[in-house]
Amino acid sequence: MAILTNILILGAGYAGLRAAKVLAQQKLDAAITLIDRNRYHYETTSLPEVAAGTRRAQSVILPLPENLPAQVNFIQATVTKIDRASKQVDLADGQQLTYNYLVVALGLESETYGIPGADEFALPIVDVKSALAVKKHLEGRFQNYQASQDPDDLRVIVCGAWFSSFEFMGALVNRLPKLAEHYHVPLDKIEIQCIEAKDMILPMFDDELTDYVKHWLSDHNVTLRTGTPIKEVQANKVITEEQTYTANTLIWTTGVSGSHVIGDSDFESRRNRVMVSDELSLEDDPQVFLLGDVAAVRQPGKPYPFPATGQIAFQMADAAAANIAADLKGAPRQDFVFNDLGTVLALGSKDGVAKIFGDHKLRGYKAAFMKRVIDDRSLLKQVGVKALVKYGRIPL
Ligand SMILES: Cc1cc2nc3c(=O)[nH]c(=O)nc-3n(C[C@H](O)[C@H](O)[C@H](O)COP(=O)(O)OP(=O)(O)OC[C@H]3O[C@@H](n4cnc5c(N)ncnc54)[C@H](O)[C@@H]3O)c2cc1C
Structure with missing residues (x-):
């Protein structure tokens, strides 16, 4: 044979x-x-929503090996x-x-670029487990606020202004009203800030789309600090050359x-x-x-x-x-x-920016909608209609 x-x-x-x-x-x-x-495939591009808690983990994973062609042998x-x-x-x-x-x-x-403390004290968003760890941590801090009244429990620092940083902040902003209500915390005391070493953000978009994102963030009380290299991370502290910022939730999204x-x-x-x-x-x-x-x-x-x-x-x-x-x-x-085919950045479920089919630009709901279409299309191509219908129905 x-x-x-x-x-x-x-x-x-x-x-x-x-x-x-x-x-x-x-x-x-x-x-x-x-x-x-893992005994599942996951949609990495949807992890920021899982981390922010606007999407269930079950809806971004696909069980294996049952969704593989019969000719493929799977080993976990x-x-x-x-x-x-x-x-x-x-x-x-x-x-x-x-x-x-x-x-x-x-x-x-x-990728932590060797920055001391980043691995130890900041939470990455790179797979399903780490995204769920972010969600759990965040909810734990909000829950703790009632007893602690510690303003740092309501502060979130996102280290790095990478693509996924914006998608995470966008989803989190969407969720804040419900989160505040659920944990009985004052919405106006929640602070999100993003600290980035470079002056420039989102190099894949032009100034018009980048400005749209910047305005969206400031309209939603998110502070973006560019040109601010992080020197060190300690427990609940981000240290830059000029200043030390404190928050009980530190997210690490500087790149991979x-x-x-x-x-x-x-x-x-x-x-x-x-x-x-x-x-x-x-x-x-x-x-x-x-x-x-x-x-x-x-x-x-x-x-x-x-x-x-x-x-x-x-x-x-x-x-x-x-x-x-x-x-x-x-x-x-x-x-x-x-x-x-272009790039789409979602800022929560109702807003975003996109550059598609060459130089065609989208802003607002159309861009957020396009992101969902792309994710579904990619999954459809991976596993077909039958599995897509089943998608999101399994316990993790
Ligand atoms: C939070 C986040 C958001 C993103 N958003 C976007 C976006 O909106 N649009 C976009 O185009 N790109 C986005 N990206 C980038 C995009 O997700 C990656 O480029 C893409 O996932 C790369 O695909 P891949 O198949 O190479 O790796 P992955 O999708 O990372 O898959 C790697 C697989 O290998 C498995 N694996 C890893 N190590 C081992 C091991 N040692 N043994 C066995 N199995 C292992 C993992 O379980 C996983 O299933 C994002 C990335 C992140 C982290």
Whole structure:
């Protein structure tokens, strides 16, 4: 009996899940195995709402393996290391798996840039567990206020003005009236501020859309402090050069790096992102593909790679799966071409900004609506209508 080609996919996020699905559709003479530490896929782009408590965690996750094509074998395990020399992947439970083709799609981790105390005292929003931890912490502080009357219980500092910082603040602003009512705290005493090192925010938008976001924040009593590098974080304190800010909820959203598994394995990387060829594999190891947030893809005409987003992770998966299928069918590989459909930033459920289809701009409700359409469309493409109907119906 001929030995099947072994395709191992690490991570069932946007990139990994999509790659598994597209490879399964190709009806290849290959064994496809998908590995994730969770028994579910989650929509990372909806985590800010989960953290703010405006969306239930159950509604952003999709159980695995029941929503996978029959051709895909699922293993729930944590990947610890990739050994390319022996074409082997180490799992935390001591198992080792071998591969002919490897698709690394292990996604993102919180980046603290070595700022002392950030890991210890501030809460990141990077997966379902961390988003739920933020929600629980926030509610705990509001609940505590009645007894403590400590103004810091009602203060939230968001460290970093990254994309997800705004989405979190937008969702939180939406929730505040109900939260204040539920915990009997004065709405006008709740303070949200965002502290950012750079002067510029949201480089993907022009001044008009950026100003829209700034005005929205100030209209909703959110203080944005740009040009204010954070030197250190301590328990309930954010220390900058000029001042120390206090709050009993500190959120860390300054940006992300790729999975630490990349750094722990033999890859050349920058912030755990590996430069891939135009075919999305390694120049010196073409049967190893890296997708999504662990990959850096050359951006034509620019000195820096494409920014890591859900949209590009998804499209990379399509291209990588097509190239693996091409290899197995003896066809030529194609270079990856990114089709930029635009960027949408939601400020809660009713507001936001978007730049779509080139330079077409949206503001307000239309942008927030567009964000929901994109999330649903992405999920629809991942798992089909049947699963979409079921989506959100499982206990975590
Ligand atoms: C809070 C937040 C909001 C965002 N909002 C947007 C947005 O609105 N629009 C946008 O385009 N982009 C957004 N992004 C960026 C976008 O989410 C990422 O670019 C995208 O998720 C990358 O997809 P991925 O498949 O590479 O990784 P992920 O989606 O991170 O998936 C990685 C998968 O690997 C699994 N995994 C990780 N480590 C291990 C391990 N060691 N062993 C086994 N399994 C493992 C994880 O469980 C996960 O399922 C946001 C990011 C964050 C953090």
